[in-house]
Amino acid sequence: MKLKEFVRPSSVEEAHQVLEELGTGGMALAGATALHFMQGEQPVTAVDITRLGLSYIREEGGYYRIGATTPLADIQRHRAPRWALHEICRCMATHQLRNISTIGGNISRVFPWADLPVVLLAMDASIVVYDGADEQEISADEFFRDQPARRLAGTGKLVVAVKVPALQAHHGFGSVKVVRTAAAFSMSTVAVCLSLAGEKVEAARVAVGAAVGIPQRLPEAEKLLAGRHIDAQTLDELARTVETGVACRSMEGMSPEYVKHLTGVTARDAAERAIQFARERAQ
Amino acid sequence: MKDAELTNPCRVSFVLNGEPHTFDTRPDEKLLDLLRRNGYRGTKFGCGQGTCGACTVLMDGRAIYACLLYAMQAEGREVRTIEGMGTFDKPSEFQQELIDGGAVQCGYCIPGMVMSAQALMEAESTYPDEIVKEYMDGNLCRCTGYEKIWGALRRVLDRREASLKADKAEKPAP
Numbered sequence: 011m012k013l014k015e016f017v018r019p020s021s022v023e024e025a026h027q028v029l030e031e032l033g034t035g036g037m038a039l040a041g042a043t044a045l046h047f048m049q050g051e052q053p054v055t056a057v058d059i060t061r062l063g064l065s066y067i068r069e070e071g072g073y074y075r076i077g078a079t080t081p082l083a084d085i086q087r088h089r090a091p092r093w094a095l096h097e098i099c100r101c102m103a104t105h106q107l108r109n110i111s112t113i114g115g116n117i118s119r120v121f122p123w124a125d126l127p128v129v130l131l132a133m134d135a136s137i138v139v140y141d142g143a144d145e146q147e148i149s150a151d152e153f154f155r156d157q158p159a160r161r162l163a164g165t166g167k168l169v170v171a172v173k174v175p176a177l178q179a180h181h182g183f184g185s186v187k188v189v190r191t192a193a194a195f196s197m198s199t200v201a202v203c204l205s206l207a208g209e210k211v212e213a214a215r216v217a218v219g220a221a222v223g224i225p226q227r228l229p230e231a232e233k234l235l236a237g238r239h240i241d242a243q244t245l246d247e248l249a250r251t252v253e254t255g256v257a258c259r260s261m262e263g264m265s266p267e268y269v270k271h272l273t274g275v276t277a278r279d280a281a282e283r284a285i286q287f288a289r290e291r292a293q
Numbered sequence: 294m295k296d297a298e299l300t301n302p303c304r305v306s307f308v309l310n311g312e313p314h315t316f317d318t319r320p321d322e323k324l325l326d327l328l329r330r331n332g333y334r335g336t337k338f339g340c341g342q343g344t345c346g347a348c349t350v351l352m353d354g355r356a357i358y359a360c361l362l363y364a365m366q367a368e369g370r371e372v373r374t375i376e377g378m379g380t381f382d383k384p385s386e387f388q389q390e391l392i393d394g395g396a397v398q399c400g401y402c403i404p405g406m407v408m409s410a411q412a413l414m415e416a417e418s419t420y421p422d423e424i425v426k427e428y429m430d431g432n433l434c435r436c437t438g439y440e441k442i443w444g445a446l447r448r449v450l451d452r453r454e455a456s457l458k459a460d461k462a463e464k465p466a467p
């Protein structure tokens with residue numbers, strides 16, 4: 011991606027206005043780490059959105075509000091009761107990239123290897139978008155239904171925050187990313203968020219990314235877990251359901267069948283982690 | 294049309310190794326290219342795509358890849374490069390340990406390693422292996438197998454941790 015101009019608006023309103031006026035000739039710029047993957051397009055004017063006070067993590071009522079330009083490193087280092095996002099952020103890219111890549115940049119243009127959309131889908135997060143007049147809250151399901159960048163491009167709309175529900179006492183969360191080397195792109199990322207009632211799963215949300223084109227929820231897996239007793243049989247069935255139900259792509263010398271199997275096993279691991287999380291933090 | 298003709302000349306100001314500077318640049322220029330063009334050649338070009346760490350510099354105390362950062366993103370920031378760390382006559386403590394430990398072969402990765410280690414030392418006060426790995430996970434070395442670099446860093450960190458602890462013990466409780 012080529013940059014022909016670089017502008018620094020001083021407010022979210024101004025950034026929206028400038029981007030709207032520029033249309034497809036403008037682009038919001040956060041960490042700029044993705045531009046390397048966006049080659050061959052027309053030169054654009056970069057609108058720097060990193061100085062607009064959008065870098066924060068706040069606890070507000072029943073959720074955490076994370077500003078769109080909060081670097082992944084800050085999310086990784088944040089600690090709060092039942093905070094769960096640090097686990098996946100620690101596994102994303104390298105220290106230098108986590109210091110500059112932002113949550114907004116990771117989700118506004120979804121690359122196949124993007125990890126945060128998977129986690130946000132499982133956690134039933136919502137994405138706060140500023141449209142020039144108001145802030146709209148869009149569910150992760152709706153936001154990731156297809157490539158968000160296609161909907162945002164040329165409109166001036168900006169992701170300003172992400173709202174992640176705070177987990178309750180009986181809630182558990184687990185995310186597992188399979189990589190060949192620590193800093194490599196994911197081969198399969200699965201996240202599971204569930205609530206327990208004693209030894210049973212009350213309800214669950216399961217999402218997958220990397221192995222599939224765009225991150226998605228797995229309704230069959232969620233249905234299987236709901237109301238089920240927690241035992242090895244349930245977890246084995248979960249792995250099989252995911253393996254047979256998800257359409258995977260081939261990658262890095264791996265057949266789609268192998269990636270399916272890998273994703274099934276990864277879902278089992280993520281569910282085990284979520285159960286452990288819920289049990290360890292039962293109070 | 295040449296690439297340079299597509300972009301407009303502009304200027305960027307930031308503090309570099311403690312001194313305020315203003316540079317001529319273009320919106321498309323990466324910080325790494327600006328630095329090297331202006332004589333700061335200790336910061337290396339390796340992969341140019343955010344995977345090797347040879348180009349690591351500190352911006353506002355955090356390690357970043359200068360090959361991915363546009364120079365214009367550094368406006369008003371505080372940037373530190375290897376030139377600000379030590380000299381041949383007066384190497385930093387870690388640089389001296391690297392030399393003494395025979396941890397440098399071709400040396401190409403070393404400036405980046407030193408910058409990441411500096412970020413670690415300034416941000417943390419204890420250095421368990423997990424934290425050290427986290428700060429150093431974005432720097433590759435194709436020569437040494439890491440053992441000697443790790444050993445040199447560990448010696449510096451152990452001394453630093455002990456001295457921070459001693460300082461704390463000396464300070465009377467408020």
Ligand SMILES: Cc1cc2nc3c(=O)[nH]c(=O)nc-3n(C[C@H](O)[C@H](O)[C@H](O)COP(=O)(O)OP(=O)(O)OC[C@H]3O[C@@H](n4cnc5c(N)ncnc54)[C@H](O)[C@@H]3O)c2cc1C
Nearest residue numbers: 038040041042043044103112114115116118119124125169
């Ligand atoms: C070598 C390498 C390895 C990586 N590994 C991983 C990995 O393992 N997992 C992973 O998930 N990610 C990984 N990433 C990061 C990921 O690919 C993106 O580069 C990163 O998430 C983008 O964040 P950014 O803040 O730099 O966004 P930018 O590059 O600034 O922007 C990305 C896109 O989003 C748009 N945008 C940014 N912010 C907003 C906003 N607030 N509102 C509207 N639009 C916006 C921009 O216009 C642009 O189109 C890796 C990156 C690199 C370079």
Ligand code: FES
Nearest residue numbers: 339340341346360
């Ligand atoms: S040159 Fe920047 S990470 Fe390799």
Ligand code: FES
Nearest residue numbers: 399400434435436
């Ligand atoms: S000493 Fe050669 S790359 Fe590290």
